[in-house]
Amino acid sequence: MSKAPDLSMEIAGLKLKNPVLVASGTFGFGMEYCDYFNPSVLGGIMTKGITLEPRPGNPPPRLCETPAGLLNSIGLENPGVDDFLASYLPVMKEKFSTAIIVNIAGSTVEQYAEVSSKLDGVEGIDALEVNISCPNVKEGGMAFGATAQSAAQVVAAIRNETSLPLIVKLSPNVTDIVEIAQAVVDAGADALSLINTLLGMAIDIEKEKPVLGNVFGGLSGPAVKPVAVRAVWQVSQSVDVPVIGMGGITGAEDALEFFMAGASAVAIGTGNFTDPLTAVKTLSGIEEYLTEKGYASIKELIGKAWKGS
Amino acid sequence: MSKAPDLSMEIAGLKLKNPVLVASGTFGFGMEYCDYFNPSVLGGIMTKGITLEPRPGNPPPRLCETPAGLLNSIGLENPGVDDFLASYLPVMKEKFSTAIIVNIAGSTVEQYAEVSSKLDGVEGIDALEVNISCPNVKEGGMAFGATAQSAAQVVAAIRNETSLPLIVKLSPNVTDIVEIAQAVVDAGADALSLINTLLGMAIDIEKEKPVLGNVFGGLSGPAVKPVAVRAVWQVSQSVDVPVIGMGGITGAEDALEFFMAGASAVAIGTGNFTDPLTAVKTLSGIEEYLTEKGYASIKELIGKAWKGS
Amino acid sequence: MGVYEARVISHQKLQESAYLLELHCPEIVEKAQAGQFVHLKCSETLAPLLRRPFSIHKTDAARGSLSIYYAVVGEGTDLLSKVSINEQLSVLGPLGKGFQLTKGKNVVVIGGGMGIAPMLFLAEELSKNDNKITILLGARDKEGLLVKDSFARFTNDLQLATDDGSLGHKGTVVELLKESLQDNPTMLYACGPLPMLKEVKRLSEKEGIPCQLSLEARMACGIGACLGCTCKGKGEKYYPKVCSDGPVFWAEEVDLSE
């Protein structure tokens, strides 16, 4: 009889019981999905992006479905870091026995630093994921992720404020993602998340104007998977820190592509909307695959497509 | 009774009978589609990319279907400019009474210049489309399209060699497509084509290696439409030359999005594969729409979503 | 709430491009409240990617079934219309905040177009609570009012309006409402196209009658997690979520301007 494969993973000093996470902004603070499954079975939860002040987000409409994809322009609606700490984190801590990774964003380097300092040392927070790649707000995201220099600057400022494992989330909307990856690693990132959404838009031909209230939105879902796999492949070969892969995963086969491309963990985003059980199904599918193929650990698959057999 | 709407369009001095073209690399040299419809009904044909020397292209597999998209790594397989002029152009000239736009590529600025000079003044060629955005060959494409400076350099060199209308085709794989657009217009581009394919890849989880022989491929098809519409919207508002929009068009509704986003013409690429009649159906759908809505000319729709009513 | 594989028990074309679909799903039926909705996967492929929300039109406890009443307007509903009996569909539900029910009141229920869908379940629930119920249904033509008979059981005062006058009053359901207001109702319930809702809201405010509106928005998750299905709120809450703060709102909670 074969032993169950080892699914545990360590990322930036953070021990995950398994490498299947849920992506920021697609899982709220975890509460909504409790009616469908127990999120504690997952490797971790990446929260909605948190900023220093509460934000109302962008005006509606905020969603537009596209072929195999989704445009969103939520615009970082969130309760702000203080209310997050007071009202949301305690519930998460109590309800979930899995890694809680707090996604943060800001409009200035100072704001990123201040949010990080408020989250540093707080019990129940396992890691920070720094969003420098949100295409949905004019300041506080994409602008920082667009050049190696500004990306490094933000990361260095955060690194200064926290000893939490620091995961930096990169944008695919750049000419050279490898350059940016290297810069943020040099600046102190312990791990990288990729990819955030692609900058896109849609036009309502009846109304003769953009569908989204904010004009532009971020494209996610299966449509972007080939771009995400490519980014993981490129970046994981160029840096020495682990990569968390995401973008269009709807099941174990997609997830396996990311591992073989070089990811050490994966996150499910838009896939949660198609089926709230996508993350759990992905997890069990990975386990089955490993068992079937006789792999002892998921670690054997990381980068397999470029490392060879 | 209402008059038939005016579909004619002028782009960079080039008169098109209508604004529906077929995209480079997806329509060969037009011959293959003659069994399905008469390509002369279209506004124009953009040829497969032509280089100075013949090229064998990339090793197979060269195609991988993705959700609502297609990855290709053809790698500019083509007969070379001399054979194109000797064997292909004469047949095209004879068979087609529509604009023939020759797509060109190269590995060095000199090659681009030399191909252009060979095509300059040749009867039957209506315009050049310069591909500085092919993600499928190491040299001769994307590298030039990646920075404003190198893009401008290529365009200036070509401009020097030809008085043909010059359409420059831009890559979406850049941080700031507007910057590049402005640079190539300053360097002499008469019009812009966008977008070329997104850099992507896929992994065969059975074989544990990349699906494509060339590892990376270019992503096209409906999946990329939101990125293409966004690029057209951004660029058409920032330059004074016409924009030819493409990326995921499968019918008139998609095409209308591009016009309203600012395109003066559209091209059908991957859509030809789903249905060889996509281009003609798109054309007739646009005509119907204009008639129904009482527009006298397609020109009224260009940029409507940002110009307002 | 949960996600279920629900078997299609019956599927009936009612009128040109509108269907009645009955799904076996006792778990949802048990908990469902009038005004709530289900979130349905219309295909097994990625086209379309997202689920589609549909109001619960009625429930049948004995059969363990719920019905939705839907119009074919695009890809998802077109695929849905081709689903056969005994096929399974993935259903989330019951979702959202339903109508707040009243007891012993004089209520007007207004449904316009496909906004008729949630009103049958509502009428049934209201009829259990000793209310005096006026039901106003409007549609483009009489084809759009084929479900009217199911409503008759729950009221003595069913009034119909069609744009083309092919059935009932020739004109809008809002015109019927204006007349009904003379009867001094104490609660309005409305679902329908935006222009109708705006008028109902305006009238309710003018007359000072409490009013509940069921709104629509494009949805992704359907359960309050993605923050995508917002409408415009009033007061403190900038952007209420239609899927979890609604779909039913008090008229004064929302700003219906575009």
Added chain:
Amino acid sequence: MGVYEARVISHQKLQESAYLLELHCPEIVEKAQAGQFVHLKCSETLAPLLRRPFSIHKTDAARGSLSIYYAVVGEGTDLLSKVSINEQLSVLGPLGKGFQLTKGKNVVVIGGGMGIAPMLFLAEELSKNDNKITILLGARDKEGLLVKDSFARFTNDLQLATDDGSLGHKGTVVELLKESLQDNPTMLYACGPLPMLKEVKRLSEKEGIPCQLSLEARMACGIGACLGCTCKGKGEKYYPKVCSDGPVFWAEEVDLSE
């Protein structure tokens, strides 16, 4: 060649996940040659995006129909298997370069797995031309050889092989071929999985027997325009296109190494 809306005349499940689909398309039937294929849209949505190529299994001039024999291996063929009689499918065809027929020769036709599909049409055509035909069909088990009876009409020498020995020779069709070679055939025709084709090619070269192979590749356009469906060529032509230079190639034209 053209694009047609073809009506489904019959659709039959033959074995676990393999089907026989008959399409009414007289325009294609009229021109079709053995070894050619059709390019089929398996769904009306964008999932999957591309058409799927299938060999012409047989044609029926009287009914104006062609049949394809296909296995469900993924999304496209799965959707195809759910298509009902009288539905319309968009079909391109006939496409590609078919088999070069012989006259008065001693030929061996080898089909392995779903590579059996094009061989029925070929066998019929060869049988018209006074050839001595040996047909070798191989599959995993006897289920995979359910179409064998249709072949019997065109030959006196039908040999079967199954991996599990449930029908005919226990082993591969290549083993049958090795024996048949003692009969000094003058032409080999083969279609099947790559390892089988490699072996057939090797044997044909060793024995110096002309050999035609039908290859597969992922296709987009199906008509020679996209340059996507290449295989490896030998000699001048680097990358022949399976859809238009093939799918049938002379064994010496192609390099089957991966």
